[in-house]
Amino acid sequence: MKTILIIGMGRFGHHLCKDFYKLGNEVMIIDKCQEKVEDLLAYSTAAKVGDCTNEEVLRSLGIGNFDLCFVCIGSNFQSSLEITSMVKEMGGKYVISKASRDIHAKFLLRNGADEVIYPDRDIAEKLAVRHSADHVFDYIELTKGYSIFEIPPMHSWLGKSIRQVDIRAKFHVSILGIKRDGNLELMPHADYILRDKEHLMVIGKKEDIDRILANMR
Structure with a gap:
């Protein structure tokens, strides 16, 4: 369990709060809009209404007590930058800030952010990769x-074991798991027989996996 502070309860902060809370973490949220905070009272350990560009408001949160501090303000970059800088100065152990542009990320990293995330860009990239190919069910970079x-x-792999197919030698990718009927078996044995209607979780370079996908057309 970790202690999490989330500043800014927009769409991303909203989902982040729920997911962290469901995983058993202690989550404190703050936003200057009371309605956004009230919507998440059931999914937070503590909640506060306030403007975090105000140093006194931010200091009252006890920044140094949190394992992770998220700055999820996407509409006002100046506010995001100021809050990120102050959170770090007040003892933020690990500060993660949301950015929408590369230039914003550079300034955030220079002013206290330990990590910068691009939720909109990352989702768009994932969807583009997934839907550009007919045989990709999911993708994680x-x-x-x-x-x-x-x-x-591949059709030619069906009825053969992982050892017989020898995917690693032929395509330079490795099988991490087998998904069937919603169940995932991690690190399958080399004698595992590949069957129809299964999904393979494979790891490798995109160009090598593209060669496999090209042979499925």
Whole structure:
């Protein structure tokens, strides 16, 4: 369990609050709009209405007591920058700020953010990759070099074991798991027989996985 502070209860902050709370974390939220705070009272450990560009309001939160501090203000970059800087100065252990542009991210990192996230850009990229190919069910970018794809097995692989198919040697990707009927089996044995209507969770470089997808057309 971690202690989480979320500043700014827009759409992203709203979902972040619910998800952290459901995972058993202690979550404190704050926004200058009372209605946004009231909507999340059932999903937060503590809630406060206030303007965090006000140093006194921010200091009253006890910034140093939180494991993670999220600054989720996307509509006013100046406010986001000021709050990020003050949160770090007041003892924020790990500050994560939301950005919509690269230039904003650079300033946030220079002024106290330990990490910058681009929720809108990341979702758009994920959707573009997923829907640009006919055989991609899900996609997670780990680094600029490697990603995890959820794909079906090639027709020629059906009825064969992972060892027989030898995906690692032929395509330079590894199978992390097998998903069937909503259940996921991680790290399947090399003798596992691949079957129809299964999804493979494979990790590798995008260009190598693209070669597999090209053979499915």
